[in-house]
Amino acid sequence: MTEPVVVCARCRAMAARQPLTWSTMLDRDGGLLLVCDSCTRAHLRAMEAQLDEEFW
Template identity: 40%
Template sequence: MTSRTSPPGDGDDGSAAEPPPLVCARCGTPAGTPGATPPPTWTFSVEHGVSRYFCASCARENLRSIEGRLDSDWW
């Protein structure tokens, strides 16, 4: 008798899961292929413990708000 600790077909075949595609958290613009690093013009933010990326257009449009959240040590 064989014992399983997880249901069949649960994806536990030893392969690593492919990361989801990187998209802008504001407008949904894709950054490229899944697992790719964001372009250098994109902005990274951690909000309530969640990592978020913003495309260059959204970052430019909201620059004042983004900078307004920085501690005074940064400016």
Template identity: 40%
Template sequence: MTSLPGGSDHGGSTAEPHPLVCARCGTLADGPPPTTWTCSVEHGDRRFFCDTCSRDNLRAIEGRLDSSWW
């Protein structure tokens, strides 16, 4: 699924935009996802991580990638 529940492709009204929050530390992003943030899909849920948490956990993030990504 590429859109939020209740979005226009489900026949409902467009969902109100929710503030983007880092899934690890709770930092709020102003506006759309910053290019320095990381997006991860875990158990079917999209999670965003701020640039600080992404940098602090880079080795763990890369360790989960298939070798074709490196």
């Protein structure tokens, strides 16, 4: 049986399961994306800079 693996939607970092420091966000199709802690911080900075969502 394969261990469940989560993958960061941005940098493709992988973890055996979702770490508490990772966050979730919705993609344009309403699907759930996981974002690792470092990308979450980068994303928050991007949001503060009001970059277009297409940046993702």
